[in-house]
Amino acid sequence: MGARMLRKLLMLAVLAAVAGFAVYWFVTIPGTIPQSALAAYTPNVANGKTVFDAGGCASCHAVPKEDRTLLGGGMALPSPFGTFYAPNISPHPTNGIGNWTEAQFATAVLKGTSPSGEHYFPAFPYGSYHLAKLEDVRDLFAYIKTLPPLSGRSREHELPFPFNIRRNVGGWKLLFFADKPFVPDPKQSAAWNRGSYLVNGLGHCAECHSPRNPLGGIVSAQKFAGGPNPEGEGWVPNITQKRLGSWREKDIAYFLETGETPEGDTTGGIMTRVIKNMAQLSPEDRNAMAVYLKSLAPVDGPPRPPKKETRS
Amino acid sequence: MIRGIVIVGTLLLGVGVVAAQQDLVAQRATLMKANGKNLGTVLSATAKGDKPYDQAAIDAALNVLEDTAKKLPALYADSTKGLKSEGDFQASPKIWENKAGFAAEIDAFAKAVSDVKAKAKDLDSLKASLPAIGKQCGSCHEGFRVKT
Numbered sequence: 018m019g020a021r022m023l024r025k026l027l028m029l030a031v032l033a034a035v036a037g038f039a040v041y042w043f044v045t046i047p048g049t050i051p052q053s054a055l056a057a058y059t060p061n062v063a064n065g066k067t068v069f070d071a072g073g074c075a076s077c078h079a080v081p082k083e084d085r086t087l088l089g090g091g092m093a094l095p096s097p098f099g100t101f102y103a104p105n106i107s108p109h110p111t112n113g114i115g116n117w118t119e120a121q122f123a124t125a126v127l128k129g130t131s132p133s134g135e136h137y138f139p140a141f142p143y144g145s146y147h148l149a150k151l152e153d154v155r156d157l158f159a160y161i162k163t164l165p166p167l168s169g170r171s172r173e174h175e176l177p178f179p180f181n182i183r184r185n186v187g188g189w190k191l192l193f194f195a196d197k198p199f200v201p202d203p204k205q206s207a208a209w210n211r212g213s214y215l216v217n218g219l220g221h222c223a224e225c226h227s228p229r230n231p232l233g234g235i236v237s238a239q240k241f242a243g244g245p246n247p248e249g250e251g252w253v254p255n256i257t258q259k260r261l262g263s264w265r266e267k268d269i270a271y272f273l274e275t276g277e278t279p280e281g282d283t284t285g286g287i288m289t290r291v292i293k294n295m296a297q298l299s300p301e302d303r304n305a306m307a308v309y310l311k312s313l314a315p316v317d318g319p320p321r322p323p324k325k326e327t328r329s
Numbered sequence: 330m331i332r333g334i335v336i337v338g339t340l341l342l343g344v345g346v347v348a349a350q351q352d353l354v355a356q357r358a359t360l361m362k363a364n365g366k367n368l369g370t371v372l373s374a375t376a377k378g379d380k381p382y383d384q385a386a387i388d389a390a391l392n393v394l395e396d397t398a399k400k401l402p403a404l405y406a407d408s409t410k411g412l413k414s415e416g417d418f419q420a421s422p423k424i425w426e427n428k429a430g431f432a433a434e435i436d437a438f439a440k441a442v443s444d445v446k447a448k449a450k451d452l453d454s455l456k457a458s459l460p461a462i463g464k465q466c467g468s469c470h471e472g473f474r475v476k477t
Contacts (some may be wrong), residue, residue, distance in 0.1 A: 045476070066461070068417075115406065188341065250475070250477075251475070251476040251477065252476065252477075267377055267378075268377075271377055273372065273375075274469040275373070275459070275460050275463040275464070275467075276463055276464070277368065277373055277463045277466070278468070279369060280365060280366075280367070280369050281364070281365030281366050281367070281368040281369020281370060281373065282365045282369070282468045283368075283463050284467060284470065284475040285418075285465035285467065285469075285470025285471050285472055285476065286470070286471060286475075286476055289467045289471035290471070292467060296460075296464075
């Protein structure tokens, strides 16, 4: 009996492995937006610039220390999983996105999938961007096309195994990527809905202002409650009413414009780059974000580690 | 005996020097806080419409900022490199690694303040000119301040 039984078991094991891999392969198929989903449309380039500013594209994709319209990439983005280097998204035909179709661009921003059909790492915040309206993304594409093409190529990401396997990002998406469009809340004002759209979608505030679990997913119960800086040292503040309770809507709007808190301190670090983007928006948009942020229920963030003792 | 006095004296001197450096660090924090207070509760509060426009108060606040710009360079003396401050923020080591860059930030701050001083004559001109100061605060904090 021994040999036959063993062969059967072996067959079963092989079948299970094949089935398991098939499931893995199936559930990690990168999502796309087909060309057929894009109806005829005349893009609004001016709105594209607003989308560009609201989305903070320049913060990572602009060449470090250069003008915000020079999207040659290269900025290093450290993370617990390795270091990412922002790619060139200028309209250069070979090293940028100059030869991309509109559907490929929409697929990248809304689905986190590259033109070659691979997953992007979620350092590219499609976890938030997928809430963007398709028209906004098409306008953004038209705006980026008006910017100067740059030929530089950024370095390869430095990621250790298994984080360097792009297919595995499909598993991450399965767990943490809620691929649902933005739905306005009819009970709220137009300003609140616009603010919610900007804060949750393009603004991708939650990407830094929320704690993350060990797999890098946002802890949804503590969204916006702050946490350790994903890019390195320090702490990202809680932006729920737990901490911003004393800020009025106009204080939040003024902060987004100037980087200045009601106490007169002026923000530093990576938030400085965010303020440069927000300062480009209309006062109405900043006010809408303030209205929405002011409505966030107070939530306790993760406990802050005790401060290190003074050392000389 | 004399040797003993010299040793003790040297030690005391050493303690005194270290204390003086730590004092510079404390002065920086005090100065920055005063700066922020003048910006937040006078200049920006007026721009936001929380306070009525008062030219004397605006000028006084701008004078504090101008004075700060003059005092700042000496407070970041080489001897204070590596000394830790109390509170949420620290001076970045980049201040001493990129001295020219840091000096340029302070110069730009001084220029922004004198620009606003020249231009702010009523609420509208304050609103239009003031953001340049905050922008400069942010520019220096971006590269030369560390949050702990």
